[in-house]
Amino acid sequence: MNNTYLTLSNVKIYCEYILNDKPPIILIHGFVSSTHTFHRVIPYLKENFSIIAIxxxxxxxxxxxxxxxYSYNNYADLVIKCMDYFQLHNVSIVGHSMGGQIAMYIARKIPDRIQKLILLASSGYLQAANKWLVYASYLPFFHVIAKHHIHKNGVLENLRNVLYDHSFITDELIQEYERPIKDPDFSKSLTRFVRYREGDLTSEQVKEVHTPSLLIWGTNDKVVPLRIGKRLEKELPQAKLISYENTGHLITEERPKEVHRQIYSFLMN
Known part of the structure; x- marks a missing residue:
């Protein structure tokens, strides 16, 4: 994979990519995560697809x-600008957790340019932060509170929460998830995320996403329970749900071969 920095929406964006004459897919990570979410899946995907991950x-x-x-709407617009930068059309999007919600936002905005969606343990039906928390985010010391909250449980405990099999927790994984937290401006950007994040798509809006969608879930997901996947399957007009036993929220880490196999079958047929 190649890597570079792009300036999109006046923000410096880290991007990994491999472009060839194969069908293009965009990988979108979830909350407090990164492209590292897909590090075990990319080696399989790159054999059959052009890949962009930001x-x-x-x-x-x-x-x-x-x-x-920091809103889903602006995240979606930024991904569309990334597509424009690489001159991509007929793109499929793979979104994990919050990235799945952003993928649905994109599909509603530019349905003619999105071929298919793969939603991995996608966020669904979350509401925006309550108004008192939004008001509090304007207090000058709020980012200090946010920083304390982030560090309260620590990366290791959070990884234990998103993985069913804790043997997947390595020093490398811990370091990657610590990376943004160590940035002195992370808590300030998180404060703005709390302030501006809209709620997830409503049931009525989900029903407007006619892009063929594959939903992949872990039955032991503590972050976005399988019942959310089942609800999305019912409300998305063209959706199929596949679930794996003994698998948590970070399904790309625990089931990379299976995830690749399902993506390949879904996109190539």
Missing amino acids: DLPGFGRSEKSKTFI
Whole structure:
């Protein structure tokens, strides 16, 4: 994979990519994550697809901007600008957790350019932060509280929460998930995320996403329970749900071969 930095929406964005004459897919990570989410799946995917993966603003190696409006709508627009930069059409999107919600936002915006969606333990039906928390985010010391909250449980405990099999927790994985947290501006960008993040798509909006969608879930997901996947399957007009036993939220880490196999079958047929 090649890597570079792009300036999109006035934000410096970290991007990994491999472009060839194969069908293009865009990989979108989830909350407090990065392109590393897909590090075990990419070696399989790159055999059959062109791949673009970015760290969303505020996360991973991308800029922790103090001016970007951290909303799903703006994240979707940024991914579309990335598509424009690479001159991509008929793209399929793979989104994990929050990335799945962003993928659905994109499909609603530009349905003619999105071929298929693969939603991995996708966020669904979350509401925006309550108004009192939004008001509190304007207090000058709120980012200090946010920083304390982030560090309260620690990366190791959070990884234990997203993985069913804790043997997958390695020093490398811990380091990657610590990366954005160590940035002095991370808590400030997280504060802006709390302030501006809309709610997830409503049931009525989900029903407007007619892009063929494959949903892949772990039955032991503690972050986004399987019942969310079942609800999305019912409400998305063209959706199929596949689940794996003894698998948590970070399904790309625990089931890379299976995830690749399902993506390949779905996109190539």
